[in-house]
Amino acid sequence: MRPYIICHMSTSIDGRLHPSRFTSPASGNSAAILRSHYERVHDQFDADGWIVGRRTMSELSKGTERPVKDAPRIAREAHVGPRNGRKLAISIDPSGRVHYGKDNISGDHVVAVLGEQVSDAYLAELREDGVSYVFAGPRGDDLARAIEEIASLFGVKKLLLEGGGRINGAFLKRQLIDEFSTLFHPAVDGVAGAQSIVDYDGHDGDRPGAGQSLRLTHCETLEGGMVWLRHAVERALG
Ligand SMILES: NC(=O)c1ccc[n+]([C@@H]2O[C@H](COP(=O)([O-])OP(=O)(O)OC[C@H]3O[C@@H](n4cnc5c(N)ncnc54)[C@H](OP(=O)(O)O)[C@@H]3O)[C@@H](O)[C@H]2O)c1
Numbered sequence: 427m428r429p430y431i432i433c434h435m436s437t438s439i440d441g442r443l444h445p446s447r448f449t450s451p452a453s454g455n456s457a458a459i460l461r462s463h464y465e466r467v468h469d470q471f472d473a474d475g476w477i478v479g480r481r482t483m484s485e486l487s488k489g490t491e492r493p494v495k496d497a498p499r500i501a502r503e504a505h506v507g508p509r510n511g512r513k514l515a516i517s518i519d520p521s522g523r524v525h526y527g528k529d530n531i532s533g534d535h536v537v538a539v540l541g542e543q544v545s546d547a548y549l550a551e552l553r554e555d556g557v558s559y560v561f562a563g564p565r566g567d568d569l570a571r572a573i574e575e576i577a578s579l580f581g582v583k584k585l586l587l588e589g590g591g592r593i594n595g596a597f598l599k600r601q602l603i604d605e606f607s608t609l610f611h612p613a614v615d616g617v618a619g620a621q622s623i624v625d626y627d628g629h630d631g632d633r634p635g636a637g638q639s640l641r642l643t644h645c646e647t648l649e650g651g652m653v654w655l656r657h658a659v660e661r662a663l664g
Contacts, residue, residue, distance in 0.1 A: 429577045433587040434607040435623040436464045442615035449613045455650040474582035475514025479593030483517040489527030497550035502542040504560040509535045520566025522548040529556030541566025595626030599634035612651035637662045
């Protein structure tokens with residue numbers, strides 16, 4: 427069964443993605459306290475792991491490419507490295523572009539979600555690093571199948587989807603988000619076209635949220651004037 431997925435993001439009041447672009451906190455409000463709310467709420471959910479897109483994972487992972495010479499042919503089947511009870515750091519990386527050099531990000535065990543077209547040398551590198559992987563179909567875009575496989579292999583029941591905007595948009599389009607947890611900074615970005623926290627990569631007129639409605643379930647003001655909203659996603663029947 428698919429795990430419960432909460433899209434947990436922080437944003438400016440205009441829904442933008444990059445905190446480095448936000449206006450400064452008002453006098454007397456601490457930027458450090460505002461920043462700390464994100465991880466505190468993340469921990470409070472006590473999820474089995476978190477999911478990010480390839481671009482976000484590239485920023486978190488410090489590994490460099492290590493070509494594995496003469497890698498044997500490796501079957502396109504899921505591989506489970508030693509998890510040792512850790513939470514999961516799930517990377518949606520269809521082309522196999524992220525290099526890890528270890529089996530974890532901040533202590534959480536890495537699981538790469540790949541397309542079947544990645545090279546044998548790349549799979550060999552992941553195995554050497556102790557990284558687990560699953561396949562999301564030939565092109566790496568069958569996200570529902572990949573998440574279900576992760577749930578069954580690792581016994582996960584709750585996952586946080588933590589950006590960036592493009593991967594959040596892909597999950598929304600596939601109706602894979604059960605809840606939004608959004609932390610609004612008392613700040614604005616303001617530039618037309620700046621990335622937003624849900625940025626589906628589709629054609630004009632596409633509505634990735636079609637058939638889904640949001641119901642407000644929680645509203646709380648946190649220290650420094652940050653507002654935390656939680657919305658349940660309800661799906662139209664049929
Ligand atoms: N404010 C926050 O709380 C927050 C949280 C997380 C991240 N961020 C920021 O967000 C930025 C990155 O956001 P982003 O939206 O550019 O990238 P992203 O969502 O992190 O990654 C997008 C990539 O995911 C891969 N992907 C796999 N399946 C996909 C699908 N079905 N549809 C679309 N992409 C798919 C693609 O990789 P390929 O290109 O290899 O195909 C795509 O380029 C970073 O700068 C990060 O710092 C902010």
